[in-house]
Amino acid sequence: METGLNGKAAIVTGAAMGVGRAIAYALADEGVRVTIADIDEGEGRKAADKINSGGGEAIFVRTDVTQSGQVKSMVEQALSRFGRIDILVNNAGIVGQQGPWHLLDEENFDQVVAINFKGTYLCSKAVVPHMIEQRGGKIINISSCAGKTGEENNGVYSATKAAVWNMVHSLSGELGQYGINVNAVCPAAMDTALMEKVYRERAEHFGLNPDELRKKIADGFRLPRTLTVEDAAGVVVFLASDMADMMTGQGVNITGGIELH
Ligand SMILES: NC(=O)c1ccc[n+]([C@@H]2O[C@H](COP(=O)([O-])OP(=O)(O)OC[C@H]3O[C@@H](n4cnc5c(N)ncnc54)[C@H](O)[C@@H]3O)[C@@H](O)[C@H]2O)c1
Structure with a gap:
């Protein structure tokens, strides 16, 4: 089956590194022309140069x-x-402070909500009128399995990830009539700068060291290996493709079986 992706145009936010960069590379491999939107100019330009x-x-x-x-x-x-x-991937995100909800700073709350939730709102708001005019498009929000279950010592982040997952229910209803699909993916832990910070700063709240927390998370996978950014990118490419034309309003788990619902 054809992906229908060759020649399409995508915006991927937060694509200078990590999950977003893997998504940008995977889309480019399918012939998609990519806009990398990120605050990190050095790494962002490098990623664009590599594609070019x-x-x-x-x-x-x-x-x-x-x-x-x-x-x-x-x-x-x-x-x-x-x-x-044709495609908007709302990927830019930060994990923010780790620790019990009542000890997290108000500034941290504002920053995590601004990047993870408001950023997704602003990018979708800016792109949707063009997709309506085109009568088609794919919006994919990068949520997290933490958005479905919540996560101890990571409550603010988890709540923003629930928000961007919940958004797909509303938007898929509003935009389906224009042929616009709106889905989320909910990955588990992948090795990126974001997860390094999690291992470093959350471990102590569970009485573990960073390596023990990494192992505890890895032990939850039902499959014989851990998750990579390329695994997540593959599912995003599928959702962006014609093969997922009848999928909308979903929060697709990419968790190696850690989260089932
Ligand atoms: N790594 C994981 O285990 C994991 C699991 C589930 C979900 N996610 C989600 O995947 C997404 C990417 O995470 P990652 O692990 O690749 O993180 P990362 O820290 O490796 O990369 C995040 C990227 O976002 C960019 N960014 C940060 N603030 C920005 C802003 N205000 N505007 C534009 N760009 C900004 C950074 O410069 C960076 O390039 C996030 O939304 C994260 O919540 C990650």
Whole structure:
């Protein structure tokens, strides 16, 4: 079956590294032209250069997803370069402070909510009018299995991930009539800078050291290996493709069996 992805245009936020970068590379491998929107100019440009030097097409646009003006300008630049936006991957996210809910700072709450939830709101708001005009598009929010279950000592992050998962229920209802699919993916732990911070800062709250916490999480996988960013990217590519045209409003677990519902 054809993916239908060749020649399409995508925006991937937070794609300078980690999960977002793996998604940008995987989409580019399918012939998708990619806008990398990230605050990290050095790594973002490197990721775009790698796609361009490998025969794909990508631009980097420095974008803080919490700033509506920057988001609007990024979407305009993506449109002016590629003429359309078929896919939006709302991936930019931070984990923030780790620890019991009542001890987390108010500034941390504001920052985690701003990047993980408001950023997803602003990028979707900026892209949806173009998708409506095109009569089609795919929006994919990167949630987390923590968004489904909550997570001790990671409550604010988990709540924002529940928000971006919940959003797909509302948006898929509003946008289905225009042929726009809205889904989320809910991955478990993958080795990235974000998870390094989690192992470093959450372990002590469970009376463990970082390596013991990493092992405890890894032991939860039902399959014989741990999850990689490429595993998550593969599912995102599928959801962005024609093969997932009749999937909408879903929160797809990518958890090696850690989370089943
Ligand atoms: N790594 C995991 O185990 C895991 C599991 C489930 C979900 N996720 C989700 O995947 C997404 C990516 O996580 P990751 O592990 O790759 O993290 P990461 O820290 O490796 O990368 C995050 C990227 O987001 C960018 N970013 C941060 N703030 C931004 C802002 N205001 N505007 C634009 N870009 C910004 C960073 O510069 C970076 O490139 C996040 O939404 C995270 O919640 C990760």
